[in-house]
Amino acid sequence: MRVIFNFSSSLLIKVVVLCLILPGAVWAAAVPGQKAPEFSVMDAAGNSHSLSDYAGQWLVIEWFNKDCPYVRKHYGSGNMQSLQKKYTEQKVNWLTVISSAQGKQGYLDPAQAIDVAESHNLGASVPFLLDTSGVMGRAYGAKTTPHMFIINPQGEVVYAGAIDDNDSANPAVIKTSHNYVSAALDASLKGLAVPKATSRAYGCSVKY
Amino acid sequence: MKIKTILINVSCLLLLAAGQSVAQEMASGDHVQVRWLVPDTFHEGKEERVGFYFEVDPGWHVYWRNAGDSGAAPRFNLVPKGAALGPIEWPFPMRLRVEHLTNLGYSGNVAYLFQLLPDKNTREITISADLEWLVCKVDCVPGFATMSFTRPVEAQAAWPDADLSVRNYFANRLPRKGSESPWQPVSISPRGSDYLVLQLTAMNDGEIPAVFPINGELFSAAEPEIQHQDGSLLYSFKRLPGAGVGNISDFVVADSSRSWKINAPFLSEMAGKESTTSVWLLFLVAFIGGALLNLMPCVFPVLSIKLFGLINGGTSPAHRLRESFLYSAGILLTFLALGLVLLLLRWGGLAVGWGFQLQSPVVVLVLIILFWLMALSFSGFFEFGHRLMGIAGSNSRGSFITGVLAVFVAAPCTGPFMGAALGAAIVIPPLQALLIFLGLGLGLAAPFILICASPALLNRMPAPGPWMEKLRQFLAFPLYATVIWLLWVLGHLAGDSGWLIGLSLLLITTLAIWLGKSFATKGVIGGLICVVAASLISLPVIRVEDSERSSGMVNNWHSYDKTLLAEALENGQSVFIDYTAAWCITCQVNKTLVLDTPEVQALFRENNVLLIRADWTRYDPEITQALQALGRSSVPVYAWYPAGEKKPELLPPLLQESLIAALFSSQLTVNSEDD
Numbered sequence: 025m026r027v028i029f030n031f032s033s034s035l036l037i038k039v040v041v042l043c044l045i046l047p048g049a050v051w052a053a054a055v056p057g058q059k060a061p062e063f064s065v066m067d068a069a070g071n072s073h074s075l076s077d078y079a080g081q082w083l084v085i086e087w088f089n090k091d092c093p094y095v096r097k098h099y100g101s102g103n104m105q106s107l108q109k110k111y112t113e114q115k116v117n118w119l120t121v122i123s124s125a126q127g128k129q130g131y132l133d134p135a136q137a138i139d140v141a142e143s144h145n146l147g148a149s150v151p152f153l154l155d156t157s158g159v160m161g162r163a164y165g166a167k168t169t170p171h172m173f174i175i176n177p178q179g180e181v182v183y184a185g186a187i188d189d190n191d192s193a194n195p196a197v198i199k200t201s202h203n204y205v206s207a208a209l210d211a212s213l214k215g216l217a218v219p220k221a222t223s224r225a226y227g228c229s230v231k232y
Numbered sequence: 233m234k235i236k237t238i239l240i241n242v243s244c245l246l247l248l249a250a251g252q253s254v255a256q257e258m259a260s261g262d263h264v265q266v267r268w269l270v271p272d273t274f275h276e277g278k279e280e281r282v283g284f285y286f287e288v289d290p291g292w293h294v295y296w297r298n299a300g301d302s303g304a305a306p307r308f309n310l311v312p313k314g315a316a317l318g319p320i321e322w323p324f325p326m327r328l329r330v331e332h333l334t335n336l337g338y339s340g341n342v343a344y345l346f347q348l349l350p351d352k353n354t355r356e357i358t359i360s361a362d363l364e365w366l367v368c369k370v371d372c373v374p375g376f377a378t379m380s381f382t383r384p385v386e387a388q389a390a391w392p393d394a395d396l397s398v399r400n401y402f403a404n405r406l407p408r409k410g411s412e413s414p415w416q417p418v419s420i421s422p423r424g425s426d427y428l429v430l431q432l433t434a435m436n437d438g439e440i441p442a443v444f445p446i447n448g449e450l451f452s453a454a455e456p457e458i459q460h461q462d463g464s465l466l467y468s469f470k471r472l473p474g475a476g477v478g479n480i481s482d483f484v485v486a487d488s489s490r491s492w493k494i495n496a497p498f499l500s501e502m503a504g505k506e507s508t509t510s511v512w513l514l515f516l517v518a519f520i521g522g523a524l525l526n527l528m529p530c531v532f533p534v535l536s537i538k539l540f541g542l543i544n545g546g547t548s549p550a551h552r553l554r555e556s557f558l559y560s561a562g563i564l565l566t567f568l569a570l571g572l573v574l575l576l577l578r579w580g581g582l583a584v585g586w587g588f589q590l591q592s593p594v595v596v597l598v599l600i601i602l603f604w605l606m607a608l609s610f611s612g613f614f615e616f617g618h619r620l621m622g623i624a625g626s627n628s629r630g631s632f633i634t635g636v637l638a639v640f641v642a643a644p645c646t647g648p649f650m651g652a653a654l655g656a657a658i659v660i661p662p663l664q665a666l667l668i669f670l671g672l673g674l675g676l677a678a679p680f681i682l683i684c685a686s687p688a689l690l691n692r693m694p695a696p697g698p699w700m701e702k703l704r705q706f707l708a709f710p711l712y713a714t715v716i717w718l719l720w721v722l723g724h725l726a727g728d729s730g731w732l733i734g735l736s737l738l739l740i741t742t743l744a745i746w747l748g749k750s751f752a753t754k755g756v757i758g759g760l761i762c763v764v765a766a767s768l769i770s771l772p773v774i775r776v777e778d779s780e781r782s783s784g785m786v787n788n789w790h791s792y793d794k795t796l797l798a799e800a801l802e803n804g805q806s807v808f809i810d811y812t813a814a815w816c817i818t819c820q821v822n823k824t825l826v827l828d829t830p831e832v833q834a835l836f837r838e839n840n841v842l843l844i845r846a847d848w849t850r851y852d853p854e855i856t857q858a859l860q861a862l863g864r865s866s867v868p869v870y871a872w873y874p875a876g877e878k879k880p881e882l883l884p885p886l887l888q889e890s891l892i893a894a895l896f897s898s899q900l901t902v903n904s905e906d907d
Binding site for chain 2: 054225
């Protein structure tokens with residue numbers, strides 16, 4: 025047993041509880057442990073969606089670009105759709121966002137987006153959100169496709185980052201990869217702490 | 233030799249003709265061609281560095297091990313036959329701005345290398361590789377390939393000239409050992425919750441190296457903001473939102489052609505953690521630290537004098553409350569002013585710490601005269617209280633000035649709790665840092681306000697009477713003692729001339745008072761002229777002596793020397809560092825009662841501890857930085873490196889012999905468990 029102790033640390037631990045009640049600062053990106061940024065974006069069917077529409081509910085937000093090899097990895101293999109199906113069945117809302125600007129890779133107009141949703145067998149709660157201006161993507165700090173965010177019913181971000189721990193573009197690795205999103209959702213739906221709340225999102229850059 | 237070359241050439245031609253094998257020696261994908269960089273023959277039993285050469289179309293890029301904001305590092309799955317392989321080695325990258333993101337990689341051709349050691353008695357080596365890569369401009373294209381080669385093992389290695397020079401060029405760009413780096417890491421510490429600051433020692437020629445974080449889960453790849461700070465370089469890396477501080481803090485430091493892999497110790501102390509948890513917590517700690525300061529020998533006399541002065545005056549509750557608020561205002565404004573000065577100095581690139589005001593001989597000189605005046609006044613030599621400054625009286629300016637004074641005299645007595653809070657004040661954003669200073673001030677003021685505001689508490693204080701006059705006269709003596717101590721500090725700062733100038737000014741001050749008392753108005757004017765003249769002459773003369781640290785040893789203690797410390801740690805020797813200053817009373821108490829006693833010295837000797845005394849009496853950037861790396865900005869700090877440990881434990885600011893003894897008894901237990 026070490027006899028040395030830092031004089032301040034024991035007290036620190038005691039008062040830390042007090043301080044946890046105090047709210048943290050609000051940031052321009054979606055940061056785990058903090059309130060999710062507001063957004064208001066139209067989907068391909070012409071309906072508007074904002075964060076407040078999902079108050080009191082679980083929400084997953086996913087960034088999408090149909091021409092990105094990493095998106096193809098997870099859609100071509102059916103991995104993303106099976107996640108969407110599994111969790112929307114558990115009353116989790118799932119929004120898939122396209123932030124590609126007009127003229128950039130991945131941009132879709134509403135009619136094309138409806139087609140792509142169909143051809144991709146998209147299992148999100150609504151057809152793609154079309155964030156052509158990039159306002160929502162930038163508010164969330166979405167860097168790559170796919171970039172995943174999980175928001176709890178209190179409107180706080182519980183996970184931000186990659187879909188899994190393998191940044192290979194090869195769909196064959198999905199089987200042996202550890203899926204961060206399902207791990208985070210499974211834990212938090214049971215009221216448990218998220219094992220890993222943040223990771224480096226891999227993939228293609230979002231084409232703002 | 234020639235025959236062999238011809239044979240090889242012929243066999244190559246045959247291979248080319250075969251087509252199939254050639255396809256295995258090269259691979260191509262969109263915008264990139266990959267081929268082996270290997271010798272024609274390997275040298276028996278000798279390690280060889282080989283690799284893959286990626287030839288990339290102009291404008292396109294491939295990635296480093298940490299790809300940055302997007303993208304992915306290439307993957308190599310290698311299966312050797314007849315050789316053992318080392319891990320993939322990555323030449324240092326460059327930052328590639330791709331629209332709103334930053335990637336780490338190579339714009340143009342690059343070789344990914346690895347070491348190959350032929351097995352004993354093997355005649356042939358075959359390596360097959362599964363490759364995956366990503367090549368990007370703005371859009372990205374992944375590539376996959378299988379490649380292999382077979383080469384004979386001979387008495388000598390033979391390289392195609394062109395390939396050897398490509399190999400050598402990139403091998404030169406591989407990170408070397410951190411210990412050889414011209415830029416050495418000091419620490420990595422959080423700045424607010426958004427940034428992590430890496431501190432490197434700067435080289436003299438002022439070259440600023442590029443620094444690449446290996447951990448992409450914690451550091452953003454974006455170009456860090458770089459500041460020069462007095463002998464060091466500060467790299468502020470943006471932190472990935474919400475990423476917890478892990479322990480992986482490896483970086484690659486690169487000049488234009490070479491690179492080194494360094495590992496910076498995370499600021500182990502609480503300064504880091506606190507600033508990420510909550511500034512309110514720090515505020516609370518600062519408040520408690522400030523409150524405890526009231527009990528310190530530096531502050532207690534000043535405070536008690538003021539308090540008794542108030543009781544003496546038979547004052548009304550409302551008046552007392554007003555006084556206490558003025559006193560608090562004095563404290564708070566002084567703390568804020570000092571905090572602002574500290575932050576401004578830092579912002580200007582100067583490494584300073586708490587207590588910096590006592591590193592200035594002018595401030596010390598002013599304090600000497602102030603305490604001298606107070607002491608004379610308490611002794612009854614003249615009425616100083618009501619008329620001039622009202623230190624012991626009850627007029628408003630007096631209360632305010634007592635507050636100002638309390639802060640100044642408190643600095644030497646940095647108490648428990650203050651260390652952590654002040655340490656954190658360095659690394660967190662300015663406004664939050666000021667909040668910490670405010671916390672300290674409020675803590676210092678709180679007991680006084682409480683006593684003044686509460687009649688119940690006040691009633692418990694002894695009733696006013698003639699005894700107060702005696703007490704006041706008695707309290708003059710601690711003040712005289714303070715003057716002696718401050719003169720000693722001045723002596724440390726400015727050498728012998730410090731003593732001479734200090735004492736001469738005291739003489740002139742006393743003469744001035746006598747003149748003022750004896751010759752009414754004319755005398756006052758004469759006195760003032762004396763003091764002003766003396767000050768004008770002495771202030772420019774007095775300056776900090778040559779700030780070179782004396783090197784060598786004083787009673788078993790080595791003076792602070794980074795190399796000495798690094799050597800001892802490298803050799804696994806235990807080290808005890810005493811960060812101290814002449815103006816720090818707590819330090820002197822610990823030194824006399826614990827550290828320099830024969831018993832403790834014997835303990836240190838028996839356990840072969842390297843003793844280092846880092847004297848911070850004068851401004852010293854190296855010691856300031858060392859303190860900063862420990863998350864502290866004030867003394868005393870006692871850093872203990874147990875044998876074989878490279879990270880210190882910080883001991884409490886109030887030492888006891890038993891505590892030092894415990895360092896070794898616990899070490900013994902650990903050792904016996906190891907056996």
